[in-house]
Amino acid sequence: MASSSPAPYERRGIPGASFVEDVQSYLAHSGLDVNSSLAFLQERLQQYKIVEMKLLAQQRDLQAKIPDIGKCLDIAATLQVKKGTGEALVADFEVSEGIYSRTRIEDTNSVCLWLGANVMLEYSLEEAEALLRKNLDNAKASLEVLAADLQFLRDQMTITQVTIARVYNWDVHQRRSKQVALET
Amino acid sequence: MQQGSGSETEVTWEDQQNINKFGRLNNRFHELEEEIKAAKEANESLEDAGNELILSDEDVVRFQIGEVFAHMPREDVESRLEKMKEDADKELERLQEERESVVSQMAALKKILYGKFKDSINLEED
Numbered sequence: 001m002a003s004s005s006p007a008p009y010e011r012r013g014i015p016g017a018s019f020v021e022d023v024q025s026y027l028a029h030s031g032l033d034v035n036s037s038l039a040f041l042q043e044r045l046q047q048y049k050i051v052e053m054k055l056l057a058q059q060r061d062l063q064a065k066i067p068d069i070g071k072c073l074d075i076a077a078t079l080q081v082k083k084g085t086g087e088a089l090v091a092d093f094e095v096s097e098g099i100y101s102r103t104r105i106e107d108t109n110s111v112c113l114w115l116g117a118n119v120m121l122e123y124s125l126e127e128a129e130a131l132l133r134k135n136l137d138n139a140k141a142s143l144e145v146l147a148a149d150l151q152f153l154r155d156q157m158t159i160t161q162v163t164i165a166r167v168y169n170w171d172v173h174q175r176r177s178k179q180v181a182l183e184t
Numbered sequence: 185m186q187q188g189s190g191s192e193t194e195v196t197w198e199d200q201q202n203i204n205k206f207g208r209l210n211n212r213f214h215e216l217e218e219e220i221k222a223a224k225e226a227n228e229s230l231e232d233a234g235n236e237l238i239l240s241d242e243d244v245v246r247f248q249i250g251e252v253f254a255h256m257p258r259e260d261v262e263s264r265l266e267k268m269k270e271d272a273d274k275e276l277e278r279l280q281e282e283r284e285s286v287v288s289q290m291a292a293l294k295k296i297l298y299g300k301f302k303d304s305i306n307l308e309e310d
Contacts, residue, residue, distance in 0.1 A: 019197055071250035078249050090255040092246055100253075154211065155204040162203060166195055169304075
């Protein structure tokens with residue numbers, strides 16, 4: 001991601017961290033002294049960290065959702081294969097923790113999908129598979145966007161951390177030079 | 185980046201981009217370690233399942249699909265398991281290749297960054 005101009009920009013609400021070419025002119029331009037500048041940068045870093053936590057939580061949720069949709073697709077595919085053979089699908093399922101029961105699922109054309117918010121809707125097998133695939137694609141696409149957001153965010157955090165170190169070092173260097181000048 | 189002794193090595197935008205890239209690669213490296221661990225466990229489970237299948241001589245096997253255990257004829261289960269093992273192996277290989285690529289990119293960046301900044305930068309795992 002090499003770009004020639006370090007112009008800051010923002011991404012979906014996350015402010016970009018501007019890259020400092022030269023510490024001296026940065027401080028002169030902002031009109032802040034070293035301590036205020038460091039305080040401002042530290043606060044920015046904290047804000048970035050808060051956003052990072054939020055994005056990581058969203059990422060975990062999506063990562064849990066995807067295998068769930070996969071399982072639903074598995075079942076729908078299995079029922080589709082059984083359809084037309086006249087055989088019933090016999091399965092053992094969990095009634096409650098530790099208690100299992102047996103069920104016969106006869107040749108069927110439809111399944112019910114849980115849509116959330118206490119709503120369950122009946123779909124034909126084909127419609128169900130299509131809906132589940134669409135949900136899976138959407139979840140995967142959201143995950144990609146989220147990953148890109150996190151990358152951008154972490155880059156801004158790194159830039160901010162480096163700027164903090166450079167401002168601090170510049171200050172130390174200034175003090176040292178003044179000290180040396182006083183002593184000669 | 186550790187707060188140094190006040191040296192005046194200038195940090196250019198290119199340096200900053202290299203540092204950013206190193207950070208991103210490092211994150212990806214840790215994610216990959218987790219993913220590889222999970223993939224190896226999945227492979228082991230499939231191995232165990234295959235072995236159990238060989239040992240048992242039932243004709244109807246309870247195979248987990250989603251949250252239920254469907255009764256399936258033995259041959260179907262065998263072929264499903266084979267396919268799952270193939271997919272799992274491919275996935276593990278893919279992850280390990282990505283990991284190697286990430287590791288070598290990180291090594292290259294370390295050379296560049298330590299070359300310019302020497303002691304002023306710390307790129308090691310703490």
